[in-house]
Amino acid sequence: MNAAEGRSRNRRGEGARLREEIVRAATEILAEGGGEDSVTLRAVARRIGIAAPSIYRHFADRDQILLAVVQEAFAELKDRIETELAKSDRPDERLRAICTTYLGFALERYRILNASRTAEMAPVAEPIGQDVFGLLVQAVQDCADAGLSRSTSAFSDATALWVGLHGLAELRPASPKFPWPAGVLEVLVNRLAMLD
Structure with a gap:
C-alpha cells in the first residue's frame, strides 16, 4: 500500500x-x-x-523496527527448520535439513538476516537467532552421539558450520559467474560437522 x-x-x-x-x-x-x-x-x-x-x-526509533524485522525473520526460520526436522529421525538427515533450510532462507533473505548487525546492539535477553543456532549445535551433537560424526565439540563444529553457511550465502549471490561445484553444501556440511 x-x-x-x-x-x-x-x-x-x-x-x-x-x-x-x-x-x-x-x-x-x-x-x-x-x-x-x-x-x-x-x-x-x-x-x-x-x-x-x-x-x-x-x-521508539528505526533500530527498534529493524530489531522487530530480524526477530520475526529468525522466528520464521526456526519454524521452517522445525518443520523439516519433523520429517526424519536420522541425526545426519536432520543436520542436513537444518543446513539446507538455513542456506535457502539466507539466500532468500540475506539482507534481512544481515540487518541483525544493528539489531544486535539493542538490549535483548538472548542474542537474536540463538535458538536457531542451538538447533544446529544439537544436531551436530546428535550426529556425534550416534557415531556419525567425529566431532568432539559440537559447539565449535556448529560454529564453524554456521560461519561456512553464512559465507556460502553471501558468496553465491555476489559471485554468480563462479563455477560453483555441484554438492558444495554437502561437502561443507560433511567436512565442518566431521560426518563420516
Missing part, C-alpha cells in the same frame, strides 16, 4: 495491526535491495500511508 491509496483506521482492538504493517513495510524495503540505511521512519510511513510520528506509538 502506498500513501496515495490512503490507509483505513484500525478498528477498536486492532492496534497491533499498525505494528505489523510497520514491520512488513521495513521488511519489504530491505528485501527490495535497500540496506539498513534505507529503512527510515519516513520511508516506512510513506509505504503504509501514515504520518511518521504515528510510528512512535509502536517503536
Whole structure:
C-alpha cells in the first residue's frame, strides 16, 4: 500500500495491526535491495500511508523496527527448520535439513538476516537467532552421539558450520559467474560437522 491509496483506521482492538504493517513495510524495503540505511521512519510511513510520528506509538526509533524485522525473520526460520526436522529421525538427515533450510532462507533473505548487525546492539535477553543456532549445535551433537560424526565439540563444529553457511550465502549471490561445484553444501556440511 502506498500513501496515495490512503490507509483505513484500525478498528477498536486492532492496534497491533499498525505494528505489523510497520514491520512488513521495513521488511519489504530491505528485501527490495535497500540496506539498513534505507529503512527510515519516513520511508516506512510513506509505504503504509501514515504520518511518521504515528510510528512512535509502536517503536521508539528505526533500530527498534529493524530489531522487530530480524526477530520475526529468525522466528520464521526456526519454524521452517522445525518443520523439516519433523520429517526424519536420522541425526545426519536432520543436520542436513537444518543446513539446507538455513542456506535457502539466507539466500532468500540475506539482507534481512544481515540487518541483525544493528539489531544486535539493542538490549535483548538472548542474542537474536540463538535458538536457531542451538538447533544446529544439537544436531551436530546428535550426529556425534550416534557415531556419525567425529566431532568432539559440537559447539565449535556448529560454529564453524554456521560461519561456512553464512559465507556460502553471501558468496553465491555476489559471485554468480563462479563455477560453483555441484554438492558444495554437502561437502561443507560433511567436512565442518566431521560426518563420516
